[in-house]
Amino acid sequence: MADSSIAAPTPVGRRPGRHVLRAVVVAYLFFLVAWPLYLVGRNAFADGLTSFQDILTDPDVTHALQLTVVIAVVAVVINTVFGVGISILLVRYDFPAKRALNALLDMPLSVSPIVVGLALILVYGGRDGWFGPTLEAAGIQIIFAVPGMVMATVFVALPLVIREVVPVLQEVGDEQEQAARSLGANAWQTFRRITLPSIKWGVIYGVVLSLARSLGEFGAVKVVSGNVLGDTRTATLVVEEKYLNFDKGGAYATAFLLALVAVACIIVVSVLRPKEER
Amino acid sequence: MTSTTLVPDRPAGDRRPARAGLPLTRVSGLGLGVAMVWFSLLVLIPLAAVVVTASEGGWGGFWGTVTNEQTAATLRLTVGTALLVTLVNVVMGTLIAWVLVRDHFAGKRALEVLIDVPFALPTIVAGLVLLSLYGPDSPLGVNIANTRIAVFLAFLFVTLPFIVRTVQPVLAELDPEAEEAAASLGASRLVTFRRIILPSLTPAIAAGAALSFARAVGEYGSLVLLSGNLPMRTEVASVRILSSIENDNPDSAAAVAVVLLAVSLAVIVLLDVIQRRVMRRG
Secondary structure, rough: OOOOOOOOOOHHHHHHHHHHHHHHHHHHHHHHHHHHHHHHHHOOOOOOHHHHHHHHOOOOHHHHHHHHHHHHHHHHHHHHHHHHHHHHHHHHHEEHHHHHHHHHHHHHHHOOOHHHHHHHHHHHHHOOOHHHHHHHOOOOOOOOHHHHHHHHHHHHHHHHHHHHHHHHHHHOOOOOHHHHHHOOOHHHHHHHHHHHHHHHHHHHHHHHHHHHHHHHOOHHHHHOOOOOOOOOOOOOHHHHHHHHHHOOHHHHHHHHHHHHHHHHHHHHHHHHHHHHHO | OOOOOOOOOOOOOOOOOOOOEEEEEEHHHHHHHHHHHHHHHHHHHHHHHHHHHHHHHHHHHHHHHHHHHHHHHHHHHHHHHHHHHHHHHHHHHHHHHHHHHHHOOOOOHHHHHEEEEEEOOOOHHHHHEEEEOOOOOOOOOOOOOOOHHHHHHHHHHOOOOHHHHHHHHEEEEEOOHHHHHHHHOOOOHHHHHHHHHHHHHHHHHHHHHHHHHHHHOOHHHHOOOOOOOOOOOOOOHHHHHHHHHOOHHHHHHHHHHHHHHHHHHHHHHHHHHHHHHHHHHO
């Protein structure tokens, strides 16, 4: 950065300062992300595979892992259907208050997960929520049960599909859809044959990102789950409980599994994305 | 919201002034209705419930809760640290984006993946990850667990991707000719950066900074294991809300939550304004 000579302008990116910048960035990311991430892997395998054997034979942990996957899959399906639908409406149609809706849809990304949990409890809490007592009288329990955990997970991952699909929809334009419609295709045929193939990659990225986010949700799920052993406990809650109970091996092993899935999701997206852009 | 009338809603800075959207048909109107009901049940009504609950005690009750010594301390710590982290991110995020776009070297793809790790990693795992390098068993010999530095570090980790990812595409699309022209006219690199590059990046940096600030203010998961949640020292706003919920005191939980929601809302409005300004210009 100190080099401010004007004698010989070299092409952008071929100046001596770039090595300094590169070193700073690599060091920053190494200390903030890469090294800590590596250490979790090393700690997880500190006793060989025993930590993994322990957690995978613990029925409470395997139940938590299953529950995590079920909740994440349900949440991703809901968010994909909702996300694709609302993206098409936002890009292709005109309706009142579109701008406000567009802005509000991003809200879940910037709301604290604890506030998400609190908000759901205030409405669906069985004791004194707005709708909770009525629903519970009808036999539907939401808070401290799986439906509430699904809702919390859907809430925090809500904008991810929309954010991926909306730009793609804007990019491809609607000429083909108009052509299909003028040739007599109905709305469903147009969607399935024209719209869906053109936004396919956007949807896939959105799904992968939502899946990563849903599998790893912690704060919001913690508030609404009640964290009942073997019942409403998810994988992230297992990590916390194991660590606080001095079972570091179990905590690191469970964390390693979660980190593995998260990193795999990112790699899938980063491998797929340039292929489509090329 | 389920109206199928053709009320034209085209404010001055709409996304695509050239192409009018279709009016709602019966099917799309129904779809919008269903989507709005779901969105209301999931997001709007619950968030409204937070605001209503907080306002039940009147302005005095709200103000009393928020300015309570312990709560005020958590809010100061949260907002102060979030601002500091956002400042670091403005510099480091822009720098990282710069290197990723303008520099070419082996292993750049790996850095790209590393940038996204904090976004996809479960927050509780993020806390554990940081703890393994900066906690009691640190191979570096530093132990920052249960201090305010831990809060700073956790915020820094979870907000890493935001500015990088907003600045990167803008930087990649920047026309190098203006820079070359400036350089050939004798502008130093610093001047070129400040006069030519920085102005085009500012909206992206601002948008990323807003997201990063909002994310930091609401952070919870990564702090659970890392910061010790000591009242008056390392307790952040989200932890304070959770302990109010657990102590069966939803009113004060809601009051603090409203402060956080106000921050989120301010960020959203800011983003909308930035987006519109950029759209109008470009």
